[in-house]
Amino acid sequence: xxxxxxxxxxxxxxxxxxxxxxxxxxxxxxxxxxxxxxxxxxxxxxxxxxxxxxxxxxxxxxxxxxxxxxxxxxxxxxxxxxxxxxxxxxxxxxxxxxxxxxxxxxxxxxxxxxxxxxxxxxxxxxxxxxxxxxxxxxxxxxxxxxxxxxxxxxxxxxxxxxxxxxxxxxxxxxxxxxxxxxxxxxxxxxxxxxxxxxxxxxxxxxxxxxxxxxxxxxxxxxxxxxxxxxxxxxxxxxxxxxxxxxxxxxxxxxxxxxxxxxxxxxxxxxxxxxxxxxxxxxxxxxxxxxxxxxxxxxxxxxxxxxxxxxxxxxxxxxxxxxxxxxxxxxxxxxxxxxxxxxxxxxxxxxxxxxxxxxxxxxxxxxxxxxxxxxxxxxxxxxxxxxxxxxxxxxxxxxxxxxxxxxxxxxxxxxxxxxxxxxxxxxxxxxxxxxxxxxxxxxxxxxxxxxxxxxxxxxxxxxxxxxxxxxxxxxxx
Numbered sequence: 001x002x003x004x005x006x007x008x009x010x011x012x013x014x015x016x017x018x019x020x021x022x023x024x025x026x027x028x029x030x031x032x033x034x035x036x037x038x039x040x041x042x043x044x045x046x047x048x049x050x051x052x053x054x055x056x057x058x059x060x061x062x063x064x065x066x067x068x069x070x071x072x073x074x075x076x077x078x079x080x081x082x083x084x085x086x087x088x089x090x091x092x093x094x095x096x097x098x099x100x101x102x103x104x105x106x107x108x109x110x111x112x113x114x115x116x117x118x119x120x121x122x123x124x125x126x127x128x129x130x131x132x133x134x135x136x137x138x139x140x141x142x143x144x145x146x147x148x149x150x151x152x153x154x155x156x157x158x159x160x161x162x163x164x165x166x167x168x169x170x171x172x173x174x175x176x177x178x179x180x181x182x183x184x185x186x187x188x189x190x191x192x193x194x195x196x197x198x199x200x201x202x203x204x205x206x207x208x209x210x211x212x213x214x215x216x217x218x219x220x221x222x223x224x225x226x227x228x229x230x231x232x233x234x235x236x237x238x239x240x241x242x243x244x245x246x247x248x249x250x251x252x253x254x255x256x257x258x259x260x261x262x263x264x265x266x267x268x269x270x271x272x273x274x275x276x277x278x279x280x281x282x283x284x285x286x287x288x289x290x291x292x293x294x295x296x297x298x299x300x301x302x303x304x305x306x307x308x309x310x311x312x313x314x315x316x317x318x319x320x321x322x323x324x325x326x327x328x329x330x331x332x333x334x335x336x337x338x339x340x341x342x343x344x345x346x347x348x349x350x351x352x353x354x355x356x357x358x359x360x361x362x363x364x365x366x367x368x369x370x371x372x373x374x375x376x377x378x379x380x381x382x383x384x385x386x387x388x389x390x391x392x393x394x395x396x397x398x399x400x401x402x403x404x405x406x407x408x409x410x411x412x413x414x415x416x417x418x419x420x421x422x423x424x425x426x427x428x429x430x431x432x433x434x435x436x437x438x439x440x441x442x443x444x445x446x447x448x449x450x451x452x453x454x455x456x457x458x459x460x461x462x463x464x465x466x467x468x469x470x471x472x473x474x475x476x
Contacts, residue, residue, distance in 0.1 A: 037221035046313045047348050047382045057349035059086035060365040067128035068100045082366040083373035088319045090142040094153040104158045112158035114166045114205045129220050138222050145229040146182035149189045171201050183232050190233045193240035218252050225258045232263040235274045257283035265292040267301045288320035291338045295397040299341050315348030327356040335359045344402050344412050345386050367440030378467040379408045392420035409468040416461035423450035429471040437463035
């Protein structure tokens with residue numbers, strides 16, 4: 001055998017196994033990356049998993065476009081101290097507080113160049129992604145917010161032709177003023193995609209913005225993507241951007257989870273069916289607008305959605321929980337009730353909306369999050385199911401139950417009260433641990449004896465939750 005052939009075989013003998021091993025390592029790394037990212041939990045896809053472990057997303061923050069706030073790092077630390085691990089981050093840039101920036105470079109004459117970036121805007125965005133990643137705080141990005149492009153917010157916006165050097169009103173198909181509420185969907189900005197008006201002037205700038213966003217966010221594994229804020233737009237708009245983001249992620253060797261948030265308050269509406277009935281397009285559903293509802297109706301509508309998705313369950317996120325004293329969408333009582341009904345009812349995420357439409361990270365919100373984490377230390381919410389049918393002598397909106405019958409029960413009282421809990425088929429003692437939602441502190445301990453319908457009374461008025469567990473000393 002000649003020397004060249006021997007050398008070739010030696011190279012092959014060394015190189016091929018090395019290539020196979022490298023390929024295996026790459027596949028393992030890819031698998032680890034896929035397992036580590038935020039995604040529906042393999043064992044129960046109604047909930048999320050992150051870094052390979054199931055996780056309940058709970059949050060509250062003082063603003064929505066958090067990457068813009070000047071004290072973000074401090075605010076994230078305050079969230080973490082309360083047990084919060086979930087934020088809403090709109091890419092919104094409307095200047096309603098004074099510290100917000102636009103993503104585009106402003107020229108000396110005051111106009112914007114949509115072909116140049118404002119580096120400070122993107123630096124803030126990158127910082128938010130890095131700091132949340134360090135704290136294992138999951139981020140739900142909203143790419144477009146209809147309020148940015150209507151009424152007073154449209155007037156100074158860089159996409160308004162009078163404010164940029166890139167196109168005219170005639171070229172863009174825009175007009176100078178859009179005085180109507182954005183819910184009327186009259187802004188052509190949201191009709192640019194190929195299956196709508198195929199606006200070849202504006203769409204490339206929108207694509208460029210989304211691609212810039214993704215150039216940062218795809219480097220991280222803790223990001224979810226929502227196309228819009230409570231939109232009433234055409235189905236084709238959200239579908240286009242969901243596909244665009246998914247395609248860009250695939251080109252980068254990544255997988256992401258996307259959704260759309262609709263404006264309709266009725267979760268049974270045709271708008272919500274665009275998400276609920278399309279698991280091939282949307283990996284999860286955001287049903288925040290259910291938080292326009294109150295009491296028993298709020299619970300019942302959410303439970304209808306869970307049943308509707310029973311054949312192919314997905315996470316149901318509620319990134320905006322309305323209700324705070326002085327706000328337009330109910331008071332503190334409403335906000336706390338809505339948040340807890342979703343947590344007990346099987347939501348994958350629950351976040352208090354920013355003030356004054358929600359409780360933000362106020363003391364009542366922070367205490368509520370602490371209370372939920374205490375509850376979670378005893379009973380994981382994915383180990384129980386909504387189960388009001390096991391309650392008796394219950395008034396509408398008095399109490400709500402999640403259960404693994406005979407093993408574990410979570411009982412939430414909206415304002416004190418008493419109900420019957422059917423433990424007929426569950427003999428033996430049960431340990432009860434009360435948690436005071438108002439303070440976030442542990443309450444008293446009790447013991448119940450199963451085998452009958454047991455009367456349970458909250459320790460006092462106000463919000464209470466009880467973790468009821470079969471005693472370890474119970475005989476099988």
